[in-house]
Amino acid sequence: MKNMRIDLAMLAAVFLAVGLFTGCKPAETKSEQATKPTLAVSPAGETIYGEMGKWDNQNGDSIQLSSLKGKIPVLSMVFTRCTFACPRIVGDLKAIEQKIPRDKKDKVVFVLISFDSDRDHTAELQKFVQQNKLGKQWLVLHGDEESVRNLSMLLDVKYKKQANGDFTHSSSIALLDQNGGIVTQVEGLGADATPLIEGIKAL
Amino acid sequence: MMMRLSVVCSVLLSFVILNAKANSNPPANGMVKIPAGKYTSFLADKTAKQVAVKSFYLDVKAVTNAEFLEFVKSNPRWARSKVTALYAESGYLKHWASDFSIGSNYEKVKNSPVTNISWYAATAYAKWKGKRLPSLNEWEYAANAPLVNSQRTVEQTILKWYSKPTPIILPPTGSASKNKFSVFDMHGLIWEWVYDFNSVIMNDDSRSNSVNQSLFCATGAASTIDKENYAAFMRFAFRGSLKAKYTTSNLGFRCAADVKN
Known part of the structure; x- marks a missing residue:
């Protein structure tokens, strides 16, 4: 009592x-x-590509987020050792992939950004791509701690590194427009992806 | 008489500063070296109860309006009319008269902590100084040190502060409290941004599935260690409610720096 x-x-x-x-x-x-806190949406279409940051992809190539200009990125933050939430996020993204209209298929890029700056290097990312059978429209990115923290702020993602090296984190999927403005986000696992799909159709 | 008093004061002040310098070997003025140590985090990590914190430098006082004005003058991108809505909400520096002027209150607030600034602005300031924001663990560890020259405990000081509304003109930095690390005002003056404030994950209830299984079966509150630590609960609840672009009239910051080996 x-x-x-x-x-x-x-x-x-x-x-x-x-x-x-x-x-x-x-x-x-x-x-x-x-009301229920809403996730970040860019004010007046402001781009998140202004934020520099050091990133490299599953092939070990260093890239800048601004290289996604002209594409329609669908973004989520994960880590490859995650056994619970992240496989479900990948599942949610694949379900979205199935629903993209044909004329947008080449434009949409699925971008997974790892929280795990220390451990998720190229080999780990590559393994993750193989295991999850991610196609050529998928990018898996590693960044340094500062780049990851900055991006998490822009996307309103919360995360905390645990003492064992794993992460507790919120799960959300963000849709960016061709200039890197955040169009909309959905939060939670298995969330209704309609706003994302409608968003893709409208871009 | 006034003259003599101010001379005495400045002599005393420089004595204090010199003394602090001799004790701490700081990388820059106004910082103190915090020794490595451990503290018991308010929010439990299921894999570790005590959090180890490495030695680091911490500003002894929060960044003031006058200091922040210098930053804005050198980095006009962070002027009130220039900053974009992604990086600071509309209340950014609303207590200043204009982009590069604090206005008629200048004398009253120049030494008060700057507030109404976003996390992005605080981070940019720290970078400009060659510093960084303290991590949440560093901040909490430094703030757990007992106060000096005070009859009250840290807890009592905080609760007394919580019970009062934020004054329109904030008192100057260095006026609220001082702790054993020679750090001022960790409690009793303002709330402060920390680098990873968004690591506070307090779930509203177990029906939400937005975090992974380490918090899956209970509310976030179930992971607290000291359920009676009301003051810490307030700090963590506040951080949990923040977003990086938010600005409020009682939220400022101080900088930290690595100790190079």
């Missing part, structure tokens, strides 16, 4: 904390925070 009471007190603390800080904000952001 005592524990129960403490839990309630903590819940109250969370509401208080959220209340405190929304209290300092103008009204429009207040309502945004009061």
Whole structure:
């Protein structure tokens, strides 16, 4: 019973904390925070390609995110040793792949970015590509810690490295337009991908 | 009389600064070397209860309005009218008069901590200084040190601070508290950005499937170690509610740096 009471007190603390800080904000952001937090969408189509960062792909080639200009990237953050959420994200992405209209097939690129800067080097990424039978429209990227952290901020992805080297993380899929603006995102495993597919059709 | 007083003060102040310098061997002015150590994280990691923190340098005080103004002047990209909405929401530096001027409040707020800045802006400032933001673990570890010259415990100081609204003019840095590492105001002045604030994952409930199985069977609160640590719970709840572009009137930052071996 005592524990129960403490839990309630903590819940109250969370509401208080959220209340405190929304209290300092103008009204429009207040309502945004009061509802279920939404994931980042680029203001006025602002590109995330302005952010530099050091990336290399499953073939060991170093690339810049801006090289995706003109493509329609579908992005998610994962790590190759992940046994739970990430295989399901890959499954969700493959399901989206099946639903892309024919005229967009060459444009859409599936981009998986690894949280695991320390361990997910080229060989690991290549293994991941083989195991998951990822086709030529798929890119799996390794980046240094800073690049990964910056990208996670832009996409509103949360992650934490555990002491054993694995990651706890939120799962979301982002759709970018041809200029690297975030069009929409869906959060959660097995989430309804309709906004993404409709988004792809409209681009 | 005023003159004499200010001379005495500045002599005292420089004595303090020199003293701090001699003790800490900082890479730059205003930093102190925090020794390596361990602390018990508020949020449990199922694989490790105590978090080891390597030695690092930490600014003894938060970055002030005057310091941030220098940064903005040298990096106009971060001026209020230039910064893009992806990198800072509309309240960015709203307490300043214009892009490169704090305005008539300058004297009152120049030594107060800068607030209304986004994580991106804080990170850019740190980089410009050749520094970085402290990690969440570094910040918490440094903030857990007992206070000096205070009858109150860290916990009491925080709870007293929480009970008061944020003043319109923030007090100057160095005025709230000082701890055993000679670091000022970790509590009692402002909230501070940390580099990996988005590592706080507190799930709303177990029905959400947005995180992996380490938090799958319970709410995020189940992973807390000290359920009575109300103050830490507030800090983590606050961080969990932030996004990198957010700006609020009581959220600022200080910088850290690596200790080179």
